[in-house]
Amino acid sequence: MSFTSQMIFNITIIFITVTLIIGVILGGIALFRIAGALKLRNRMLQQATRPYLICQRNRQQLLIKNLGPVPVTIDEIESDFDLSSLNQQVIYANQSFYYNLTKPDKLAISVRYHDEIHDYQADFNL
Missing domain, CATH: 1.20.5 (Single alpha-helices involved in coiled-coils or other helix-helix interfaces)
Known part of the structure; x- marks a missing residue:
């Protein structure tokens, strides 16, 4: 070469x-x-x-609503008001629950909930 x-x-x-x-x-x-x-x-x-669970107070009513597109299961809900009936309750998309409030006092609610993938926690001071 x-x-x-x-x-x-x-x-x-x-x-x-x-x-x-x-x-x-x-x-x-x-x-x-x-x-x-x-x-x-x-x-x-x-x-x-993801699910977005909200709690709002409208005068003498408490509104709990799932604004997300997927259903959620409430694991535990803690408040001064008795909401124990919502434990292990499935809330579907855009579903709402209303509760009558008797006391006009401030209300603190802590909610632990999950969808099929993740766990969430939300705290509300109403």
Whole structure:
């Protein structure tokens, strides 16, 4: 093999090696970006489909409502008012419960609830 052929062969090998290294680096960067995009999509999907349980006071009524698109199960509800009948109760999307209040005092409610994936806790001072 002549010197010129050997030089062309070496340059070709270096070019192929550099191309492979750049390809592996760009492939790795693309995989990390895809993983980041999937994590963001999962967080957004979780927030869009998570249950939002609210408690509101309307004059002499207490409203407990699930504003989320998925049903929730109330694990435990603690308050000055007797709401023990709601323990282990399933509240479907946009379903509401009303309770008449006899005392105009302040009311503190703590609710632990879950959907099929996560557990949540909410505290309300009404």
